[in-house]
Amino acid sequence: MTGPGLDRPANEWPVASLDPIGRAKVLAASIPSAAFHLGVIDAPYEAVWSHAIDFENFTPQFDSQVDRVVIHNRAEEGDVTHLRMTATSHGISLPFRVRIEDGFCMMRGQARLYLVVMAAVPEDGGARTRFLHMEAIPRPGAGQFRRSIQREVDSDFSNLKRLAESGFPECPA
Amino acid sequence: MDHLVRAAQRGDPEAMDALVRDLMPYVGRVCGAIALDRGDDAVQETFIAVLKSLGSLREPAALKGWVRRIAVRESIRVAGGRTVAMDPDIMPLPEAALADIATSLDIRATLAALAPEQRAMLVLRDVDGLSEAEIARALRVPVGTVKSRVHRARAAFRGRWQP
Numbered sequence: 607m608t609g610p611g612l613d614r615p616a617n618e619w620p621v622a623s624l625d626p627i628g629r630a631k632v633l634a635a636s637i638p639s640a641a642f643h644l645g646v647i648d649a650p651y652e653a654v655w656s657h658a659i660d661f662e663n664f665t666p667q668f669d670s671q672v673d674r675v676v677i678h679n680r681a682e683e684g685d686v687t688h689l690r691m692t693a694t695s696h697g698i699s700l701p702f703r704v705r706i707e708d709g710f711c712m713m714r715g716q717a718r719l720y721l722v723v724m725a726a727v728p729e730d731g732g733a734r735t736r737f738l739h740m741e742a743i744p745r746p747g748a749g750q751f752r753r754s755i756q757r758e759v760d761s762d763f764s765n766l767k768r769l770a771e772s773g774f775p776e777c778p779a
Numbered sequence: 780m781d782h783l784v785r786a787a788q789r790g791d792p793e794a795m796d797a798l799v800r801d802l803m804p805y806v807g808r809v810c811g812a813i814a815l816d817r818g819d820d821a822v823q824e825t826f827i828a829v830l831k832s833l834g835s836l837r838e839p840a841a842l843k844g845w846v847r848r849i850a851v852r853e854s855i856r857v858a859g860g861r862t863v864a865m866d867p868d869i870m871p872l873p874e875a876a877l878a879d880i881a882t883s884l885d886i887r888a889t890l891a892a893l894a895p896e897q898r899a900m901l902v903l904r905d906v907d908g909l910s911e912a913e914i915a916r917a918l919r920v921p922v923g924t925v926k927s928r929v930h931r932a933r934a935a936f937r938g939r940w941q942p
Contacts, residue, residue, distance in 0.1 A: 622811035622818025636830035744792045
């Protein structure tokens with residue numbers, strides 16, 4: 607017996623999805639120390655996202671805890687870019703493994719010492735950007751750090767929004 | 780997949796995200812067909828529930844069936860349906876719905892005429908390919924309930940689309 611009417615291709619059935627913001631929220635809800643800030647940036651998606659993943663040039667400008675980022679290795683795998691990089695904070699260097707997709711980026715510090723996730727989706731046809739910035743210490747017992755992490759992500763988001771909405775004036779072209 | 784599940788159970792965020800990516804097409808089909816316009820919300824709630832309770836999954840090989848139950852439950856809940864086992868006596872397929880099915884123009888409109896629990900049965904039977912016994916186990920309802928509901932809903936679809 608074939609499916610009734612359902613003998614139509616299954617791809618005609620409604621299919622739901624999870625956009626990059628939802629994907630980041632799923633992770634945030636599953637990691638006890640995770641804190642995130644979600645908001646709308648009044649700047650074009652393409653500009654916001656390209657700056658957000660410009661780690662060497664832009665990250666030290668909006669993340670006050672990061673002094674310097676050096677990318678050591680870059681590999682492309684279809685629509686995914688993998689990086690290995692080092693972020694230096696207060697003189698301490700931490701290696702990160704990075705996965706970048708369009709609108710989603712996960713940076714995992716060595717030995718799960720730190721996790722950063724950024725996610726973005728275009729709004730108003732790409733004229734504005736819904737942006738989520740999340741950080742966490744993905745280790746057992748790290749939930750106690752959530753409040754301080756929240757302050758950090760709030761600050762990072764605020765800086766990113768200010769720079770984006772003023773046209774990234776301090777950034778290289 | 781076993782390795783991924785074990786790593787996600789240990790709290791590895793990369794493994795958690797990889798698990799979400801791997802399960803996304805399947806969960807998207809289940810949630811989309813049951814929760815319809817709230818499908819994206821149902822997907823998000825499903826994955827939150829999956830990752831939060833992943834530690835309770837003892838056998839990674841049982842992952843798909845376990846995720847299916849969660850996806851169906853969350854889709855029905857998000858769509859405003861009942862979250863407990865269904866009582867066939869309080870869930871008649873409304874005549875108005877049958878009339879809508881007879882005149883509706885697409886699958887989404889046809890599905891929207893059904894209760895979320897009934898959509899769940901159709902999805903599991905005709906998209907997922909589960910047997911009626913498997914659906915009964917997944918939804919925790921009697922096999923007879925599954926048979927009657929699937930039969931009536933499929934008949935409605937057949938009447939609409941067969942030449």
